[in-house]
């Protein structure tokens with residue numbers, strides 16, 4: 001098993017109030033599969049992703065990646081993970097895609113020569129070779145998102161976490177990113193957890209689907225099973 005998420009809990013405390021963002025979330029994923037993580041605004045998707053990526057600590061529960069616990073093995077588990085979070089594209093706008101990828105490679109401990117080679121391969125795969133030396137701020141949003149995905153892949157992680165990867169993109173860029181992610185998964189057998197509130201994106205891409213509401217998974221399983229049950233479930237609010 002590539003990823004096992006086991007009973008994650010997280011509450012935030014703000015101005016004397018407690019908000020339970022994630023309330024006992026569990027799911028799993030094999031390599032070579034995409035899990036669509038669906039839910040309405042504020043359901044707890046980003047918080048879950050951040051805990052798996054080691055960016056925030058859970059109050060309880062754990063995630064195990066390639067057999068290593070994020071809570072107990074920290075860096076050992078996290079070398080298997082690459083993440084692109086919603087909104088923050090983790091890129092330096094005045095640097096080129098190539099420079100950004102080399103920067104991330106350095107942070108991830110990839111040697112210089114190898115970093116350049118991998119960066120060029122990734123940029124080619126994501127159809128950015130001719131944009132390699134422009135600044136990121138000159139690129140379209142779709143291209144910036146592709147660079148962010150390349151940066152998350154620079155250390156060859158086994159697991160890629162994508163938080164709303166197609167949100168706000170035009171249809172063409174969105175479709176292209178979906179196709180590229182899917183081919184990467186099929187060829188390299190990495191696992192992807194992809195959050196979205198777009199059912200069509202989850203339907204196109206996912207092998208498995210987990211639906212979260214107010215911090216709790218309400219449906220989880222193979223895509224077909226979940227979609228069949230989802231349509232018959234009136235209690236589920238609109239995504």
Ligand code: ATP
Pocket residue numbers: 012013014019020021039040041042043044045046047048086197
């Ligand atoms: P969206 O689709 O809008 O990004 P989400 O499913 O990713 O939503 P989260 O961002 O994980 O949901 O938020 C879950 C709950 O936790 C929400 O009620 C949100 O307001 C709250 N929350 C998230 N981050 C914080 C924070 N840093 N401080 C306080 N509350 C937070």
